[in-house]
Amino acid sequence: MTVGLSDGSVSIVSFLESKLEIQEEWKAHDFELWTTAFDIHQPNLVYTGSDDCKFSCWDLRDGPSNLVFQNSKAHKMGVCCIQKSSHDPNSLVTGSYDETLRLWDLRTISKPVNETSIGLGGGVWRVKHHPYIPNLVLAACMHNGFAIVSIKGNEAQVLETYKKHDSLAYGADWQKGEANHRVERTKPIVATCSFYDKLVRIWKPENEINL
Numbered sequence: 001m002t003v004g005l006s007d008g009s010v011s012i013v014s015f016l017e018s019k020l021e022i023q024e025e026w027k028a029h030d031f032e033l034w035t036t037a038f039d040i041h042q043p044n045l046v047y048t049g050s051d052d053c054k055f056s057c058w059d060l061r062d063g064p065s066n067l068v069f070q071n072s073k074a075h076k077m078g079v080c081c082i083q084k085s086s087h088d089p090n091s092l093v094t095g096s097y098d099e100t101l102r103l104w105d106l107r108t109i110s111k112p113v114n115e116t117s118i119g120l121g122g123g124v125w126r127v128k129h130h131p132y133i134p135n136l137v138l139a140a141c142m143h144n145g146f147a148i149v150s151i152k153g154n155e156a157q158v159l160e161t162y163k164k165h166d167s168l169a170y171g172a173d174w175q176k177g178e179a180n181h182r183v184e185r186t187k188p189i190v191a192t193c194s195f196y197d198k199l200v201r202i203w204k205p206e207n208e209i210n211l
């Protein structure tokens with residue numbers, strides 16, 4: 001597991017025989033670490049995002065103090081979430097308090113390219129790629145509800161928004177499993193949750209999204 005800490009550090013933690021052990025820990029950022037994630041295609045790489053507006057990548061093979069890259073210009077506020085696409089090993093999205101969802105091209109890992117961006121009207125606190133549909137992203141946008149976004153090439157488009165929560169949009173995910181593979185099911189199932197009201201909602205998009 002990779003764990004972000006409020007002092008800007010990141011820990012790599014192992015879970016063996018019912019015991020948690022810290023394998024590595026280092027100071028990754030100047031301010032609070034909001035998000036960290038392994039690269040699902042290259043598990044030696046760890047991504048971090050922080051309140052210092054920096055989006056970073058670290059290679060565990062080289063020692064944690066040796067950065068692969070650190071981008072400090074794209075995000076205008078803290079980086080809240082990072083998720084690699086399971087469909088494209090060169091694609092990654094980030095969300096930020098600056099209300100923007102960004103798509104990154106990682107083909108040159110030392111200098112990732114911000115391919116496209118889209119404003120979602122609220123801090124992008126959580127993002128989830130659809131497990132089966134490429135280029136489809138679900139985003140929790142804090143004060144502006146939830147958004148389903150299509151990203152194709154250099155174009156990003158909001159397909160649908162969901163605003164039936166009365167509190168901060170904080171968590172979101174797609175239904176996984178065999179049920180979502182059925183031909184007759186044309187609408188994926190979404191779960192969303194909000195902060196202060198402790199509310200979870202299960203819903204389907206109103207628009208057709210072909211699986």
